[in-house]
Amino acid sequence: MSALCDVFPDDPSCAAPEPEPQPEPEDPIDDTQDDPVDDDAGEDAGEGEEDAEPEEKMSGDERRFWDVLPAVAEWSNVKDLSTLAMLSPMTAHLTYGAVATGFALSGFFEGLRYRKDVTISGVKFEYYASGKVNNGTNWWKLSDQIRNFSYLGVGGVLALTSLMAAFGIATGINALAWMYLGGAFVLIELVIGVIRYLGFESYYSESKSTDATIAKAGGTAMGIIKGDALYDGAMSTAALVMLYGQMEAWYYDFWNSLSEQDQAEMVAGWEETIATRAEEIDKKRAELGLEEGEEKDDAEEDEGEDDDEDEDADGEEGDAEGEDEEDADKDEE
Numbered sequence: 001m002s003a004l005c006d007v008f009p010d011d012p013s014c015a016a017p018e019p020e021p022q023p024e025p026e027d028p029i030d031d032t033q034d035d036p037v038d039d040d041a042g043e044d045a046g047e048g049e050e051d052a053e054p055e056e057k058m059s060g061d062e063r064r065f066w067d068v069l070p071a072v073a074e075w076s077n078v079k080d081l082s083t084l085a086m087l088s089p090m091t092a093h094l095t096y097g098a099v100a101t102g103f104a105l106s107g108f109f110e111g112l113r114y115r116k117d118v119t120i121s122g123v124k125f126e127y128y129a130s131g132k133v134n135n136g137t138n139w140w141k142l143s144d145q146i147r148n149f150s151y152l153g154v155g156g157v158l159a160l161t162s163l164m165a166a167f168g169i170a171t172g173i174n175a176l177a178w179m180y181l182g183g184a185f186v187l188i189e190l191v192i193g194v195i196r197y198l199g200f201e202s203y204y205s206e207s208k209s210t211d212a213t214i215a216k217a218g219g220t221a222m223g224i225i226k227g228d229a230l231y232d233g234a235m236s237t238a239a240l241v242m243l244y245g246q247m248e249a250w251y252y253d254f255w256n257s258l259s260e261q262d263q264a265e266m267v268a269g270w271e272e273t274i275a276t277r278a279e280e281i282d283k284k285r286a287e288l289g290l291e292e293g294e295e296k297d298d299a300e301e302d303e304g305e306d307d308d309e310d311e312d313a314d315g316e317e318g319d320a321e322g323e324d325e326e327d328a329d330k331d332e333e
Contacts, residue, residue: 089253090166092246096178097162099239100155106235107151115144130224131199133206133217139199140225143192147232150188154181171257189236199225 115127131140158177165174203225206218255263 083248087249087252089249092249092253093162093166093174095242095246096250097159097166099242100158100162102155102235102239103151104155104159107148107153107155111145111148111152115148130217131221133203133221134209134214136202136206137199139195139202140221140228143195143199143225144228146188146195147192147228150185150192154185154188157181165253171253175254175257189232192232193229196225196229 117124117126119125128138128141128144131138158181161170161174161177165171200222203218203221207215207222209215209218258266
């Protein structure tokens with residue numbers, strides 16, 4: 001019940017029982033004493049009028065802004081609750097598994113089927129022959145081999161762990177696999193991109209050769225390696241869109257799979273990180289002199305308040321002296 005009340009605090013079943021009213025002791029009324037006059041009543045009323053003045057000075061736009069804030073907060077709560085209610089861990093894991101399967105299949109077919117060397121009538125045709133220009137490094141073949149076998153290995157493992165996690169099996173192992181293998185996959189993509197860049201630069205240089213055959217071969221290789229880069233870029237973009245859409249549901253299932261001790265340790269680590277960053281920010285602000293400026297502003301404000309208090313005190317003393325003089329004149333008369 002406590003978990004339900006945390007999400008729906010306004011539910012009638014979550015209302016705290018009202019305490020039973022207890023009779024208050026009656027004090028004897030003394031009619032001989034007059035009601036004391038509250039000297040501070042006038043001052044409180046004056047302060048209330050002063051506090052009300054800023055509200056009266058608010059413009060129509062400002063009032064509308066403060067009026068709509070409760071509605072905005074209520075709608076934000078509705079969106080948060082609906083988002084939480086619609087989270088589906090199984091859908092998230094199946095989506096992650098589908099993305100990983102797509103990369104694994106791409107690596108398998110490109111590396112072991114579609115781009116294999118073939119022999120026709122005793123003549124061997126190398127698929128990556130166009131990547132070798134002027135007896136230089138075959139950058140196209142090198143980048144493609146790293147790409148295909150990495151996609152097959154990483155994608156295959158993540159597809160398997162995601163399918164298991166969709167049915168509640170080894171959710172923690174799946175999370176670790178995506179964290180570490182996903183990070184390794186990013187580094188692999190970086191390496192592939194660097195190799196393709198070096199290859200494109202090399203092929204560009206060959207395309208400027210005075211030999212027409214070499215120049216044509218260099219231009220052809222440039223187009224091939226650029227096409228592969230564009231294909232992988234579109235594939236990665238589509239994958240990121242799919243993963244981002246299910247990221248919160250995926251992490252929701254991972255968080256609930258942790259023990260209370262593990263959750264507490266993670267929260268403590270986050271708090272320590274935030275505290276460390278806050279200290280670093282304070283040091284930077286102190287080095288830039290921002291803290292001193294704020295302290296000076298606070299000191300000036302305090303001095304202004306003290307001056308106002310002194311002026312009020314002097315005015316009260318002057319009023320008291322004036323009243324004493326009036327009383328003395330009345331006595332003389």
